[in-house]
Amino acid sequence: DAGVTQSPTHLIKTRGQQVTLRCSPISGHKSVSWYQQVLGQGPQFIFQYYEKEERGRGNFPDRFSARQFPNYSSELNVNALLLGDSALYLCASSGQGQGTEAFFGQGTRLTVV
Amino acid sequence: DQQVKQNSPSLSVQEGRISILNCDYTNSMFDYFLWYKKYPAEGPTFLISISSIKDKNEDGRFTVFLNKSAKHLSLHIVPSQPGDSAVYFCAASAIIGTYKYIFGTGTRLKVLA
Numbered sequence: 733d734a735g736v737t738q739s740p741t742h743l744i745k746t747r748g749q750q751v752t753l754r755c756s757p758i759s760g761h762k763s764v765s766w767y768q769q770v771l772g773q774g775p776q777f778i779f780q781y782y783e784k785e786e787r788g789r790g791n792f793p794d795r796f797s798a799r800q801f802p803n804y805s806s807e808l809n810v811n812a813l814l815l816g817d818s819a820l821y822l823c824a825s826s827g828q829g830q831g832t833e834a835f836f837g838q839g840t841r842l843t844v845v
Numbered sequence: 846d847q848q849v850k851q852n853s854p855s856l857s858v859q860e861g862r863i864s865i866l867n868c869d870y871t872n873s874m875f876d877y878f879l880w881y882k883k884y885p886a887e888g889p890t891f892l893i894s895i896s897s898i899k900d901k902n903e904d905g906r907f908t909v910f911l912n913k914s915a916k917h918l919s920l921h922i923v924p925s926q927p928g929d930s931a932v933y934f935c936a937a938s939a940i941i942g943t944y945k946y947i948f949g950t951g952t953r954l955k956v957l958a
Contacts, residue, residue, distance in 0.1 A: 736888070738888075739936070740866055761854070765944050765945070767948075772950070773950055773951075774849075774934050774948030774949050774950050775872055775889065775934070775935075775946075775948045777945050777946065780943065780944055780945055787943065788943060788944075788945045788947055790945075815876050822889070824888075824944065828946045833879055833891045833894055834891070834944050834946065835891060836881075836888035836889045836890070836891075837888050838886070838888045839887075839888050
């Protein structure tokens with residue numbers, strides 16, 4: 733079975749540009765969460781979607797947005813990129829029920845120059 | 846405001862010995878805790894979890910202990926193996942099933958052969 737897949741794996745963008753990152757969850761998982769990990773820090777929660785509805789939002793500016801599609805895949809969009817947006821962006825999927833852990837993809841490394 | 850803290854950025858242990866990784870938290874609403882392992886260029890891999898109704902959970906070589914009164918949890922790996930060398934993150938969640946995890950900054954474990 734395929735795990736969580738993210739695309740692209742690496743990306744270089746210029747300040748002010750917009751970027752879209754994609755995530756396909758594990759088959760059967762209906763929840764997708766997005767995290768940002770900067771060097772030397774732990775992952776920081778950005779969004780959670782469940783059944784196409786936003787269930788949680790972290791402390792990130794409105795430049796960050798996301799959506800979930802009927803097949804439960806998800807996109808993370810970041811507008812007006814800043815140098816500080818350079819990070820590893822992680823997607824995690826989760827099954828139903830309480831106490832179930834989240835499974836992470838390999839991440840997308842975004843570099844803003 | 847760091848709600849989940851891993852005060853040891855690194856730890857070195859001889860192969861075959863016990864590795865103990867520590868994590869402290871400040872939010873008494875946290876009721877679900879997880880440990881993830883991360884290799885370079887990969888996403889975090891789930892290791893083990895514990896809910897606040899327990900004080901211990903075991904899975905093979907990995908045991909997590911939770912001390913709610915001290916707001917402290919630890920991960921014990923025994924015996925440690927060179928393949929365990931990675932960065933370990935503890936994470937906490939306020940409500941089981943929301944998947945909004947607050948991560949610590951990680952501890953880099955090096956197991957020496």
